[in-house]
Amino acid sequence: MPNTLFNRFSAVLTEMRELQANMTVQTMQVFMTIAGHDQIAATEIKKLTGIPQPSVSRALGDLGEFAHRRGEEGLKLVKTERDPNDLRNTLCMLTPVGKLLAARIEQLMGVEAGKAKYSAG
Numbered sequence: 001m002p003n004t005l006f007n008r009f010s011a012v013l014t015e016m017r018e019l020q021a022n023m024t025v026q027t028m029q030v031f032m033t034i035a036g037h038d039q040i041a042a043t044e045i046k047k048l049t050g051i052p053q054p055s056v057s058r059a060l061g062d063l064g065e066f067a068h069r070r071g072e073e074g075l076k077l078v079k080t081e082r083d084p085n086d087l088r089n090t091l092c093m094l095t096p097v098g099k100l101l102a103a104r105i106e107q108l109m110g111v112e113a114g115k116a117k118y119s120a121g
Contacts, residue, residue, distance in 0.1 A: 004110075011108045015101070019075055020062065026051050030059035034078055034092050035102040041083060042090040060092060077101055 016028050026049075033045050042060065046053050061067045063078040077098035083089040094102060 008109050012105050015104060015108060019077075019101075023062070024059070026055050027059040027062050030056060031063055031077060031098070031101075032105075034063075034094060035098070035105070037093075039091050039093045042080070042092055045092065060090075063098075 013028070016023055016031070020027075029049050029051065030045055033048055034040055042053070042056055045051070045056050049056075051059070058069055060078060060080055061069060062074055064074045064080060065076060066072075067074045076095055078092055079095050080090045080092050083091050
């Protein structure tokens with residue numbers, strides 16, 4: 001693998017850590033999983049990543065409006081809402097700020113602008 005791939009990946013990690021210095025890999029993985037979908041159920045994140053449901057919930061709090069476990073404001077990168085078809089489930093999607101971060105990550109990874117899923121606009 002070329003060194004540039006590792007340099008790009010390191011740049012992505014740095015970008016994420018600038019948002020929250022103690023961000024966990026699980027929180028990063030939850031964000032990346034949501035970024036890869038228009039909308040995804042929290043239970044599906046658990047299935048795709050293998051991250052236990054309580055950890056997914058904590059990550060969603062950190063990425064959302066309010067990080068309950070830390071008692072402080074969240075990063076506001078992700079919004080959640082109840083699934084109208086199954087009220088037991090939570091749907092997750094990126095906020096406009098989250099879409100900007102996803103576009104920045106795509107840029108850091110060398111994704112061509114025309115092929116990026118999200119745009120800054």
